[in-house]
Amino acid sequence: MPAGPNPPGGPPSSSGKPGGKRPAIGLQIKLPCTSMADVKSRYGAELRQARFFIRTRSLRPADTLVRLEAQLSGGAVAFRAAAVVARAVEPILGGPEPGMALQLVAVDEAGRDLIASLGGQPPPPLKAEPVRPAPPSPPPRPSIMSMPGIKPPPPPDTPKETTTAPPPPSSQAPAAEKPSPVQDTGPAQHNGKASGFFGWLKRLFGGSPQPRV
Numbered sequence: 001m002p003a004g005p006n007p008p009g010g011p012p013s014s015s016g017k018p019g020g021k022r023p024a025i026g027l028q029i030k031l032p033c034t035s036m037a038d039v040k041s042r043y044g045a046e047l048r049q050a051r052f053f054i055r056t057r058s059l060r061p062a063d064t065l066v067r068l069e070a071q072l073s074g075g076a077v078a079f080r081a082a083a084v085v086a087r088a089v090e091p092i093l094g095g096p097e098p099g100m101a102l103q104l105v106a107v108d109e110a111g112r113d114l115i116a117s118l119g120g121q122p123p124p125p126l127k128a129e130p131v132r133p134a135p136p137s138p139p140p141r142p143s144i145m146s147m148p149g150i151k152p153p154p155p156p157d158t159p160k161e162t163t164t165a166p167p168p169p170s171s172q173a174p175a176a177e178k179p180s181p182v183q184d185t186g187p188a189q190h191n192g193k194a195s196g197f198f199g200w201l202k203r204l205f206g207g208s209p210q211p212r213v
Contacts, residue, residue, distance in 0.1 A: 022084075024065035029054060034073050040118060048120035050107075052083065055099040059088040066102055079111030082126055 033039045039047075046052055052068070060066075064085040070078045083102035091098035104123050107115065112122035 022063055022065050023060070024067070025060060026067040026069075027054065028069045028071065030071045030073060030075075031078060032073060033078070036072075036078065036114065039070075039072075039078055039114065044118050047115050048118040050104040050115060050120060050123050051086070052081070052102045052104060053099055054102060055097050057091060057098050059090070059098065059100060060085050062087060066100075068102065068104075077110070079114060080108045080126060081111055081123075082106040 031039060031042075033042060043052065052070075062085050066083045066085060068081045068083055070080070072078050081102075081104045083104045086101045086103045088100050089096055089098050104111070106126040107123050108126045112125060115122040
């Protein structure tokens with residue numbers, strides 16, 4: 001561990017080597033615990049000393065900065081912390097389980113309450129990560145019509161609508177045609193020759209003559 005004071009609320013900013021830069025990683029682990037009571041029962045002895053052991057085969061060198069998020073088995077966040085790798089346990093046949101022992105240097109409010117409830121001295125509060133502004137949107141691409149030497153196409157011809165005015169109303173309505181009078185000619189008359197002959201017989205015999213068949 002490097003000597004010298006650390007800034008409150010964050011991990012040490014430099015390693016023991018002058019001008020050296022610490023490697024940093026982010027870890028999100030899921031604990032085999034369903035509640036904070038299970039966390040106290042399983043990890044209470046380590047957390048009381050502001051330490052936490054992670055069982056893993058992906059080891060990191062000592063003094064590596066770790067941004068830790070520990071979750072319950074259901075996915076809820078148990079606590080978040082900033083830590084450094086205190087030591088790494090190499091996998092050895094018949095030896096202890098491999099992993100990394102972390103020293104917690106800053107913890108969020110949930111972690112501080114957890115350590116205080118175990119009778120330990122909580123580390124400084126964890127600083128909130130700064131919110132990164134959204135990248136600016138790229139400027140709109142210029143239209144091809146705005147380039148020099150390019151003329152926009154002419155607007156399409158719009159067909160003109162032609163309307164026909166209705167004929168003006170006539171001042172006088174056309175006279176209704178009068179039906180031709182039907183002349184009553186009476187019973188059909190035979191030609192004059194036949195009528196005269198039958199008339200003569202009627203006057204001669206005094207009766208109605210019978211027509212010839």
